[in-house]
Amino acid sequence: MEVDAVDREGTPSLPxxxxLGRITIGTGDGTEQGQYKLPWKNKGGTEGVTYRMNxxxxxxxxxxVTQGANGILCRISVDGEVxxxxxxxxxxxxxxxxxxxx
Structure with missing residues (x-):
């Protein structure tokens, strides 16, 4: 799953x-929420976060999006397919x- 900013140039008043984005994830195990730099990266530093699901x-x-962009994108892939x-x-x-x- 991925989250990224779009139109980073869209906020000229805040160059x-x-x-940054506030992200909330809901799974069968509960809910996680936090604020993260975009693009959202896993602990290893690569883009995207992986969840194992049944x-x-x-x-x-x-x-x-909370700062630094004028839009936001989310993407969920299953077995490598968006x-x-x-x-x-x-x-x-x-x-x-x-x-x-x-």
Whole structure:
């Protein structure tokens, strides 16, 4: 699953600020929330975060750009194939992605 900023040049009143987003993840095990630099990276420093899920489980993700960009993108892939990707633009844009594992 990935979250990234779009249109980083869209905030001329706030030049040179890093793109940040508030991300909420919901899985069968509960909910996680935090603010992260965009693009969202795992602990190893590469883009994207991996969750292991069982058949029938649903993964939901909501993200809001909080600074440094004029839009946000979310993407969920299952077994390497993108199953949902959404983008929202504007100051403090919010985006959601939901997918289930077959």
């Amino acid at each position: 040179n600020l890093p793109a 058949a029938g489980e649903v993964l939901s993700m909501n993200a809001q 199953v949902v990707e959404n983008t929202s633009t504007g100051e403090y844009a919010v985006v959601s992605c939901v997918a289930s594992v077959e």
